[in-house]
Amino acid sequence: MSKFVPTSFAALSMMLAAPVQANELRADLEADMPDLMELYRDLHANPELSFEEHETAAKLAKRMRDLGFEVTEGVGKTGVVSVMKNGEGPTVLLRADMDALPVVEQTGLPFASKVTATPASGVTTGVMHACGHDTHMTGFIGAAQLLVDHKDKWQGTLVMILQPAEEAGGGARAMLADGLYTRFPKPNYALAFHDAAADKPAGTIGISPGYALANVDSVNITVKGIGGHGAYPHTTKDPIVLASAIVMRLQTLVSREMSPLDPGVVTVGSFLAGAKHNIISDEAKLQLTVRSYSDANRKLLLDGIARIARGEAIAAGLSDDLMPVVEVQEDFTPATFNDPDLAEQLVARFGDRFGEDRVGTLPPVMGGEDFSEYRRADPDNIKSAIFWISGTPQSMLDALEKDGTPLPSLHSPFWAPDAEKVIATGAEALASAAIDLMPRGGA
Ligand SMILES: [Zn+2]
Ligand SMILES: [Zn+2]
DSSP states (O other), rough: OOSSOOSSSSHHHHHOOOOOOOOHHHHHHHHHHHHHHHHHHHHHSOOOOOOOOOOHHHHHHHHHHTTTTTEEETTTTEEEEEEESSSSSSSEEEEEEEBBBOOOOOOOOOOOOOEEEEOTSOOOOOEEEEEEBBHHHHHHHHHHHHHHGGGBBBEEEEEEEESSSSSOOOOOHHHHTTTTTTSSSSSSSEEEEEEOOOOTTOOOOOOOOOEEOEEEEEEEEEEEEEEEETOOGGBOOHHHHHHHHHHHHHHHIIIIOOOSOOEEEEEEEEEEOSSSEEESSEEEEEEEEEESSHHHHHHHHHHHHHHHHHHHHHHHTOOGGGEEEEOOOOOOBBBBOOOOHHHHHHHHHHHHHGGGGGGEEOOOSSOOTTTTTHHHSTTTTTTEEEEEEEEEOOHHOOOOOOOHOOOOOOOTTTOOOOOOOOHHHHHHHHHHHHHOOOOOOOO
């Protein structure tokens, strides 16, 4: 299918040259919305944690099968792959993520989750779709229905995937490792949307051309020392003083080693050491989140962390066997890159469809999304884009304007998006973009 990959902006514009009339999809979508909202409330009330999305996957796999897709379950543990071949043409992948978060819901919604679970931490917790993945899944089903209803408008192969474990990281990688691109058609394009707690009316679309979300690494540093009595520090090697020096020098990585034009974050989110006022402990533990966009800057930060930890330990006079242990967790999330031409085209086409006041470009953020993996698996041949859809209810925007009441963020127990607007916008945006990328007669 590689012959369908456009190599230039002009080629891409040509491929996108056959717009779908807005009202055709929208009329059908309006008829579908009551059923979709029922599905949304059901998904919201029954959230499942990462890699535990068994009921969710089964429920949605059945819907996709009923729509006529060839459906395979259990791809990357709980992932679902639905394929529909509809003549010669490009392959377009649409993705929704399925997992919820260990959050006790406090929205007060009539269909609020009462589900509890005991994750690997061993601590029983509430479970909530606090990131809005329930809106993603419902919009995805809405898009599938529109694409099946309007099969006469596109030709090519549609691959619609329901991904586990976005929150834990590793869901996309698990599906790819389980043969997403070898057992099923490999896409020319990959698209997804994410709801956003933005200061814009619900249903507003934003896209970041180029880097959209960051590389996310978790790093653990175990700082060693020699413990003893707090009154005799000269007989010890104090790991708290050493770890503090490490924390302070880490701040120079972004400010003094990376280009001032490149974004980066080194945050020490946890610093644990000691048990009592008058005891110098023999260990301190640091947990860091490290964020960047390019592979080169990621390496610069991770190498720098290891060098600074060791350098400060040497400066503190620690022997070789007491050097800090720096561990970079394997399950890192790579940066998400939106193909700039595809992103600009989506902005233009969504602008025509939804109105220019509802669509725009956005600066990138330092959050992470493993949607990045779908392009990264073959960056020369796959163009991908993820876009944001604001879910902020008007009442929250009014309260923000009136007395500065802050908006809840994603992952907040109070995040109750205007789901109807997110779902309707997401379904229409995904379906229309897929049709634009696989126009009938465009092969
Ligand atoms: Zn999330
Ligand atoms: Zn999310």
